[in-house]
Amino acid sequence: MDKSFWIKLRDWTAFAVSHHVIMGIYLLLLRAVVGYFYPGFQWQYFFIRIFIFHIGYIIVSFIIRAATYPPGPPPMAILGNSPFVNVLTPEKTFLEYREIYGPIFTLHLSQPTVILADYKSIQDGLLKNGQHTSGRSSAESFVLFTGDRNNGDGVILAMRQKWKDMRHEISRFMNKWYGKPMDELVLHHTQCLEVELLKIAENQSLVDLRDPLAGAIANVIQQITIGRNYMYQDQEFQTQLRDINAVVKEIMTAEVFFVNCYPWLRYLPEGILRKWTNYKRSGFRLQQWFRTILEEHHVNRHQGDFMSHMIDLQESKQEQFNDLSIILTCGDMWTGGMETTVTTLRWGIIYLLNNPEVQEKCHKEIIEVFGNELPDMSKMNQTPYVRATLSEIQRLANVLPWAIPHKTLEDCCIGGYDIPVNTEVIPALGATLFDPNVFSSPMEFKPERFLDEEGKYRVMEEFRPFGLGPRICLGERIARTELYLIFASLLQNFRFYLNRGDPIPVPERVIGGITAPPKPYATRVEYLGNRSIN
Template sequence: MELAGTVTLFLVIYLSCLVIISAKKKIARKGTLPPGPTPLPLIGNFLQIKSGKILQSLLKLREKYGPVFTVYFGTRPIVVLCGHDAVKEALIDKAEEFSGRKTNPTLERTFQGHEKPFDPTYYLSRAVANVICSIVFGDRFDYKDKEFQSLLEMIYNTFKETSTARAQLYDMYVEVLKYFPGPETKIYNMLDNMRVFIAKRVKENQKTLDPNSPRDFIDCFLIQMEKEKDNPSSEFNIKNLELTTLNLFFGGTETVSSTLRYGFLLLMKYPDVQAKMHEEIDQVIGQNRVPNIEDRSQMPYVDAVIHEVQRVSDLLPMDVPHSVIRDTEFRGYIIPKGTEIYPLLNTVLNDPTKFDTPDAFNPGHFLDEDGRFKKNDAFVPFSSGKRICLGEALARMELFLFFTTILQRFRLKPLQAPQDIDTTPQESGVANIPPLYQLSVIPR
């Protein structure tokens, strides 16, 4: 038995070495990747990258290898881009070449009251989700609807679970871990349950569809499906409808509500900023009408604060994975077709050449000397280039209207001294998950 075990171990190591050597030879034939730490057989750069702290590990490697380098997640080469200049050069200047998309392995299988302190998490999720519901389903859900509450809980937990250390480990070493049961199963199950919910809504729409009077996104998709029913290569099919709707629902709910939760926390930590927002809201809108999106152009300070909330919350610090769609020359290197690209948005949003005090919460980053709003091309919370978030315009409108509507009527009061408020994320991986907290809302 001991001899058999030794032979088995030897074969595993031998085959692993062959896999690494073969992969490196294949890459060498096709191009020259940027430098980086030497990968080990099978496990790649496991020793240099902590599964629960991928971003921090990559930032440390940046200090040694510069703004563009290669790491290996198992046997997969990942090209990492850091800082405004490198990310802009890739996603904007070479937008076509870097327009490919990769999906995190943990998600891939599916995509194919009364002044008392309260936790705002699900209140904000319900409000934001109903904006998407009105677009996708043509109506809204009652906040007390149990099915709706269950759906939002699954969205929140999925968003959170994809950023845990376990999920990050799976994303790095999917080639091996996909053969073993693990935490990714929990994510698959939640996403499948969400898809079942959407499939049910699709069937309801099919029963009452009027091609001459579409009510929502699902109706529009179904109408186009009928038009292209004789086209075997059409992308308009039921599976794509369900997954596209799930993508819109998932992406358009948790990102905005998480930004709002971070924003409330930051406004309680910096009460002087909240007070200045109240002042501008009173001057421009007053108390006798509801805010509208046209007010934004007259409210530079509020606009600047919302931008700074997005910058500091750094919701998707590593962006979503990209890939190059063809062999691509980049800064003297040749990146082979299909190589994964990680544009670290964190390094752009905190680029000291673009922001005077990147480590501080400072709305002045988006104001000129006269107090007018100023744009900054390093403001990329929605990414940039051809894969920029398609919901950017909607998200920006939502954030402005939610912040102004709530602050018009209420003052946000923390349960502790502002200086003691901790903004450290619950989890930091694919996303930065806001910490849980309670607050009081005081009528103004």
């Protein structure tokens, strides 16, 4: 018997057991609790009625699910299918269910959620039906901050016209940054990062590079959005890092899941659901931080950053771009522009430490092309192996394994299935990155898979780390610039290595949130001196 059989057996067994437990609870309440207060209560008579009603509910629910949504495993009572979804590596779960139910199936998470688990179905959902599936979830964990269940707010969680207007303004503002200004900004902060790495190299000690990487990348997006830079160990900056890490981690916890399933739980006294409370407090602290910066911008206008741009628009479009919209949008840009890029580079160093021959090959190619000059985006195509290595790092890192759920804004048809309005849809791009039909030996680190027979970089249609369709990542161009220039600069001037006896980092994810950071690790750094550091 294959694995699919045992997965189906597990799901149906869990379905049956969960409903038996519910019936047991009914029996306990009727016989022990009600019977205690009302002696002589005929609990058997009422239990039979409740039993028949519950069986009828199961049958009707099954028929409605089959008629409304694509096929999928039977949901457990109360918990749905969540207990059997691997939170750390959901792409593995999606691929397993794809083998059973096909590339489009339904999982019952906080609500019935349609999973698109191969590239063809994702294309159908996000390109052919892009406008129909461009909504966002109205889960309590999102509405908590936006306050708008119908249209959302900011840019990541906004939808309909509000999303289109904000996306247009971001694109319009960012056009002046693309090209040379962006390259210069990234290289400036990369050189600041190199100064920090030089100190680490001189100490010859094992160091976790998370904070220096986060500081450099955060300063790029902060300068664009709010016109601020911070020293890496600045206490205000470290506080914001802790808060954003808490938000992206806690959002995938069981407590937040239950609040999304049963919204009344959010009104319980703070502290009962500690992770929900931590998620809420961290999110609102971040929101207040951006509000303080916005108040400063109202006083000191025209700073040349995105927040100033939006304040100028407020004069003519106050209702369209209110203070909360600006705060949430800057927060979205800050979070999206920092967390995913930092996580990708942290994964990159792990793979270089475990594959020193790849690091050496990248270094040689960078030296051949740039010598002792700063890397330049205009010569990126002359470094195909570096590009291939970055692509393979992005593929294996899969930093947004859950993606950000979409929602259908109207009835649509995806892959032959009719999907009703207000259905959550997860385009499982991570499943395509580990699809053995697309990437042979998908768990292996092989940059060569992105090279053709002539050694040139090979564009793979299925490799879409930034998504596709109307909701494609707005920061794709910034992220590509940061990843290439920082990666090339560091490998030009430094070597990451371990001594014998040093703990070897394992390419495994830490207990995750919506992003997929690696387990903490440390590396040694050697300064190669190919380019002077000021």
